[in-house]
Amino acid sequence: MTVDQTTNPTGTETTGEETTVPSNVRELRPGTAVEVAPVVVDAEIVDEDQGDAEATEPAEVTLVDQPGGDSIDWVRRLQQAKREPILPEYLRSMSEAKATAKWVAGYYAHTAGYHVVRSPLYGLRLAVRAPRGVLLLAAATGRWVSDAEGRQVRAASVRSDDAATYLRLSAQRDARVRFRAVVLGIGLLVGVPALMLLPDAVPSWVMWACSALALAVLGKLGTPADKPVVSPAVVASRYAKLTSDAVTQALASLGIASINQALKADPRSIGFVSPIHKDGPGWRAEIDLPGGATAEDIIKNRSKLASALGRPLGSVWPEGRADISPARLVLWVGDEDMSQAKQPAWPLRKGDAIDLFDPQPFGTDVRGNWVRFTLMFVSGVIGAVPRMGKTFALRLLLLIAALDPRAELHVFDLKGTGDLSPLEPVSHRYRAGDEEDDILYALTALRELQKELRRRAKVIRELPRDLCPDSQLTTELASKKSLGLHPIVIGADEVQIWFEHKDHGAEIEEIVTDLVKRGPATGIVTLLATQRPDSKSIPTQISDNAILRYCLKVAGQVPNDMVLGTSSYQNGERATQFNFKRDKGVGLLKGVVDETTTVKGVKFNGPDSEALVARARAHRLAAGRITGYAAGLDVTVDETESAANTLLADLLNVFGDKDKRWSESLVDALAEFRPDQYGPWGELDGGTAKATQLAAALKPFGIGTGQVWGTDRETGKGANRKGVERAHIAAALTERDKKAKRA
Numbered sequence: 001m002t003v004d005q006t007t008n009p010t011g012t013e014t015t016g017e018e019t020t021v022p023s024n025v026r027e028l029r030p031g032t033a034v035e036v037a038p039v040v041v042d043a044e045i046v047d048e049d050q051g052d053a054e055a056t057e058p059a060e061v062t063l064v065d066q067p068g069g070d071s072i073d074w075v076r077r078l079q080q081a082k083r084e085p086i087l088p089e090y091l092r093s094m095s096e097a098k099a100t101a102k103w104v105a106g107y108y109a110h111t112a113g114y115h116v117v118r119s120p121l122y123g124l125r126l127a128v129r130a131p132r133g134v135l136l137l138a139a140a141t142g143r144w145v146s147d148a149e150g151r152q153v154r155a156a157s158v159r160s161d162d163a164a165t166y167l168r169l170s171a172q173r174d175a176r177v178r179f180r181a182v183v184l185g186i187g188l189l190v191g192v193p194a195l196m197l198l199p200d201a202v203p204s205w206v207m208w209a210c211s212a213l214a215l216a217v218l219g220k221l222g223t224p225a226d227k228p229v230v231s232p233a234v235v236a237s238r239y240a241k242l243t244s245d246a247v248t249q250a251l252a253s254l255g256i257a258s259i260n261q262a263l264k265a266d267p268r269s270i271g272f273v274s275p276i277h278k279d280g281p282g283w284r285a286e287i288d289l290p291g292g293a294t295a296e297d298i299i300k301n302r303s304k305l306a307s308a309l310g311r312p313l314g315s316v317w318p319e320g321r322a323d324i325s326p327a328r329l330v331l332w333v334g335d336e337d338m339s340q341a342k343q344p345a346w347p348l349r350k351g352d353a354i355d356l357f358d359p360q361p362f363g364t365d366v367r368g369n370w371v372r373f374t375l376m377f378v379s380g381v382i383g384a385v386p387r388m389g390k391t392f393a394l395r396l397l398l399l400i401a402a403l404d405p406r407a408e409l410h411v412f413d414l415k416g417t418g419d420l421s422p423l424e425p426v427s428h429r430y431r432a433g434d435e436e437d438d439i440l441y442a443l444t445a446l447r448e449l450q451k452e453l454r455r456r457a458k459v460i461r462e463l464p465r466d467l468c469p470d471s472q473l474t475t476e477l478a479s480k481k482s483l484g485l486h487p488i489v490i491g492a493d494e495v496q497i498w499f500e501h502k503d504h505g506a507e508i509e510e511i512v513t514d515l516v517k518r519g520p521a522t523g524i525v526t527l528l529a530t531q532r533p534d535s536k537s538i539p540t541q542i543s544d545n546a547i548l549r550y551c552l553k554v555a556g557q558v559p560n561d562m563v564l565g566t567s568s569y570q571n572g573e574r575a576t577q578f579n580f581k582r583d584k585g586v587g588l589l590k591g592v593v594d595e596t597t598t599v600k601g602v603k604f605n606g607p608d609s610e611a612l613v614a615r616a617r618a619h620r621l622a623a624g625r626i627t628g629y630a631a632g633l634d635v636t637v638d639e640t641e642s643a644a645n646t647l648l649a650d651l652l653n654v655f656g657d658k659d660k661r662w663s664e665s666l667v668d669a670l671a672e673f674r675p676d677q678y679g680p681w682g683e684l685d686g687g688t689a690k691a692t693q694l695a696a697a698l699k700p701f702g703i704g705t706g707q708v709w710g711t712d713r714e715t716g717k718g719a720n721r722k723g724v725e726r727a728h729i730a731a732a733l734t735e736r737d738k739k740a741k742r743a
């Protein structure tokens with residue numbers, strides 16, 4: 001079609017009789033079904049019957065794709081573009097730059113040391129191989145002088161009876177051999193006497209240097225290709241460059257129907273957004289998947305992808321970029337398995353004071369880059385099956401908190417193994433264990449914290465606007481001792497023990513829910529770790545409101561979604577993918593980073609933690625911030641309250657299915673139930689003494705004892721004796737719990 005280059009106001013080009021539309025522009029035609037339903041009609045496809053009418057009467061055309069390039073969106077595109085950091089990760093802080101420089105220096109020092117130590121061996125190897133080098137040099141010289149390289153061509157001319165060529169080649173060879181023999185002869189005539197005279201003519205070190213050089217050259221010549229003189233000081237990566245062909249083939253082998261169909265129709269349907277390039281210690285490919293396939297489809301099949309690429313699972317990391325498109329896949333393939341890669345030194349290991357309002361390094365991502373986040377304003381849940389690194393992760397977060405001298409730490413090690421004990425010297429509240437008094441200690445501390453939460457909310461609410469414009473706690477406000485808004489960080493390991501406690505579980509759940517929900521805004525950070533992430537061990541109200549989520553290896557979809565949030569498994573965020581043996585300390589981190597990221601937490605062991613805490617304590621001493629447990633001023637748990645606290649619950653436990661029971665039989669049952677606590681009561685002489693004891697213990701709760709009909713177990717006779725009604729105890733227990741909540 002010849003096109004007259006005039007353009008009408010709608011942007012179409014006209015040729016007098018014909019109306020054409022630029023091939024990349026689609027249109028909607030008025031008066032057709034297309035107008036009602038926005039179906040795109042290609043301008044080239046014109047109904048034959050309507051063709052003439054349209055030719056005589058120019059149709060009113062509404063363009064779907066507006067003319068013009070992308071330039072109208074230029075600024076917006078620029079605004080949306082993600083800026084890559086100007087400085088590489090290792091240059092962003094002085095300490096990291098130093099650590100990197102130190103690492104590089106260490107690397108070359110190691111390489112130099114390795115070769116220096118082996119240099120006598122290298123010399124020996126060269127000396128042993130030098131005679132072979134002499135023979136090979138002589139043979140090569142012989143071949144050069146005799147023009148051996150032309151032998152095959154001359155033989156071919158003989159075989160083909162090509163006399164003329166043979167004569168020409170022979171003449172050429174004779175001339176060449178003559179010339180080369182003369183060169184060799186002169187060389188020998190000059191070289192041999194020179195070699196004999198040289199020792200007397202030059203200083204001996206020159207002779208030694210020349211001899212060493214000659215030995216080195218001849219030794220190198222005599223070295224077989226598969227036995228290098230110098231052994232490698234470091235083992236280089238085994239894996240080759242990632243290519244688009246390898247990626248395409250691997251994606252095709254995953255059995256994803258939409259990808260396979262698209263590849264069948266067009267083998268180049270997998271779109272590579274940018275060239276595959278080196279990104280840290282690995283290769284990065286950014287891909288637009290074809291035909292309705294999503295990044296999740298690939299993430300779900302990570303192990304198959306690794307197998308297809310012929311790499312270890314720990315080095316193949318597909319990620320989605322849902323902010324761009326569900327079909328955008330970023331495939332990063334590491335030079336080595338993440339579990340084998342050495343983690344760089346933790347920037348906080350020296351124990352310098354930090355500000356918790358700033359992002360702090362917690363672990364490294366699959367590329368070995370530090371993953372940093374701000375601990376303030378979050379509540380967190382850490383979950384995993386046993387022995388995968390939960391406690392290490394929780395301790396690491398608490399160590400980070402300890403480095404801010406203002407942070408008040410409340411540490412509860414319900415596992416009771418003392419893994420969190422390095423934090424004792426800086427803890428405001430600390431307890432290890434899950435005994436009754438440990439639970440009561442925690443309960444007392446949590447009640448205090450709930451009161452503190454309310455106080456803080458009031459303080460923030462009443463602060464002058466100029467100090468706190470958005471009711472947002474700032475590092476400056478947190479530093480003002482008079483306000484008492486310093487960070488509070490609570491860490492509890494094996495937290496399910498709290499929530500499952502038969503007497504206090506409900507109250508603890510209520511307080512922790514409050515802390516998790518309202519705490520972050522008031523500077524209270526609650527971090528909970530559990531090895532059994534289900535709705536019983538971490539109530540849904542709490543897990544739903546957690547911001548920081550760190551999920552190490554879990555066994556299935558339910559615990560996975562409990563830690564990472566509903567539908568996470570469905571969306572390809574699967575901590576089930578980690579390996580029991582190799583992926584200790586590796587987990588999916590969510591909520592505090594832009595995208596859910598695979599992170600290997602820093603492995604900071606007990607002795608190192610103690611050393612770091614010693615520094616942290618020194619900062620606190622200097623700042624006058626040693627409080628509570630660390631200052632020898634721990635919370636006191638009222639023991640009578642604790643005995644009284646359990647008495648009502650214990651009575652309900654031993655009551656059995658009766659509504660009323662004699663006091664003396666209840667005392668015997670209590671003594672059997674908790675010998676430590678009620679043993680002495682059981683030893684009282686006679687039923688009356690026991691009944692009097694129970695009556696005295698129940699008096700503070702307003703429960704009286706009265707005559708109760710029962711049967712004597714020994715005589716089998718019925719009688720009226722002092723006893724208690726179950727309903728009175730249940731009512732008193734409910735009333736007491738209500739009071740505790742109001743307090």
Ligand SMILES: Nc1ncnc2c1ncn2[C@@H]1O[C@H](COP(=O)(O)OP(=O)(O)OP(=O)(O)O)[C@@H](O)[C@H]1O
Nearest residue numbers: 385386387388389390391392531584585601602603
């Ligand atoms: N970041 C890490 N890197 C490498 N190894 C780690 C890391 N964190 C923990 N480990 C290893 O995993 C082991 C178990 O860690 P940890 O005690 O924290 O597990 P856990 O999940 O708390 O176990 P449990 O449920 O039995 O208490 C540790 O002894 C340590 O060797």
